[in-house]
Amino acid sequence: MTPVDLSRTVLHAVRRAVDEDALRAPVPARVRIERTRPGGSGDYACAVALQLAGPAALPALEVARILRDRVAAEPGIGRVDITGPGFLSFTLDAGADTAARHELVREVRERGPRYGHGDALRAEVLQFRHAREVRAAVSAHAVRALVVSQGARVRVSCETASDPDWERLGVGVDAHGVPPTPLTAIRPVPAGADAGELLERLGPDATRWGLLRPAGHDRAPLGDDLLVQGEANALFLVRYAHSRARSLTRGAALLGFDGAYEADSDARHPDAHALLDLLADHPGVLLAAARHRAPDRLARHLEAVARAFFAFHDSCPPLPIGDEKPSAAHRSRLALAEAAGTVLAGGLSLLGISAPEHL
Structure with a gap:
């Protein structure tokens, strides 16, 4: 059971309690x-009872007892x-948790860069409008790529003629002018520079990142630090994590093995757990x-996946070290690392940024 699954389970328990008139809120x-903090009990925790206590006019402990009885009986919950x-505080059923981890890694590897794509917005036909400004x-x-990934149909128009340099950033426009139909305006804080200047100084990938x-309502920092090859540069970190994941696959092939998520020796390791949680959160x-028309949410998520990948990579090496022989644990770690690389590649693609095999 992933954090997303657990959130749905608790939400379902709240609805049941309200429908049964056990809770009026x-x-x-x-x-x-959230993951349980060091020293706490269980695998995950939530404060929903404290959130509902006021509206329900009940002590938080009473609300917690009402919800506990309904959540405890759900599949995948141990205690x-x-x-x-x-x-x-939730302790997951060990068998169900193992099955969920296997299914998660299998799904990522099977769907590839399209992992997380869905049809939740399939009924929507959207029209976006933006100004003749590079950030917009x-x-x-x-945003178009994101909503299409969720099944929507989209048309994008620019209020005036496009800047020819936008093509070098991979930007296309379906129409110009302002059609009479309802439109959603995409209006982030302007970049303060034009596409040609940014491309010359930063190149397409760093410019897009x-x-x-930044969130659309924040100013976009567009300094030369976007080109620095170091951990402080989030773009480099994300692309390097992807590149490192791909190099692990090549290294394993030279050693005669490939990834297969079959061992649970690292299942309870906090770094493995943290990476699995982030992959589960991706859809x-x-x-x-x-x-929310917010590509910044995806960019921040990719950064979190990259940091979790390196923490896992360092604490649970996917490749044998020294005289070690490849084991089931190495195959499992490699499969998880490859899944992380796949999520990073798919996310970068939606942002229109390349994910090179080598950096």
Whole structure:
């Protein structure tokens, strides 16, 4: 069971309690699930009981007891405890958790860069409009890719003639002018520079990342630090993580083995768990980024995946070290590392940024 699955399970328990009149409170739009902090109990925790206590006019501990009884019976849940003033602490069923991890890695590897694509927006026909400004054009292009990944149909128009340099950024426009039909305007804070200048100084990939990584209402930092090959540069970190994942595959082939998620020796390792959680979150991140017209959400998620990948890579090496022989644990670690590389490649593609095999 992933954090997303657990969030849905708790939300379902809240709805049941409300429907059964055991709880009189509005059902929240979502329930936030977090990894249990060091020293805490269980695998995950949430504060939904504290959130609902006021509207329900009940003590948080009473709300927690109402929800605990309904969550504990759900498949995949081993135990639910109440801690502190009313936190729910969840211990997952070991067998179900193992099956979920296997299924997650299998799905990523099977679907490839399209992992996380869906049809939640299949009924939507959207029209976006943007000004003749490079950040607006790049943002509209990325938003288009995101909503299409969730099944929507989209048409993008620019208020006036396109800048010819946009083609070098991979940006296309379907129409010019302002049609009479309802449109959604894509209006981030302007970049303060034109496409030609940015391309000459940064190149297409760094330009797109610099324009898309900040939220639309924030100014886009477009300094030369976007070209620095170091951990402080998030774009380099994400692309290097992808490149490293691909190099692991090549290294394993030279040693005569490939990835197969079959060993659970690292299953409870916090770095493996953190990476698995982020991969499980990827479909939800894509859908949220599409619905909110926010490619920055995807960029931040890719950065988190890259950092989790390197933490896992360092603590659970996918390739044998020294005289070690390849083992089931190495095959499992390699499969997880390859899945992370796949998610990074797919996410970068949606942002219109290349994911080179070598850096």
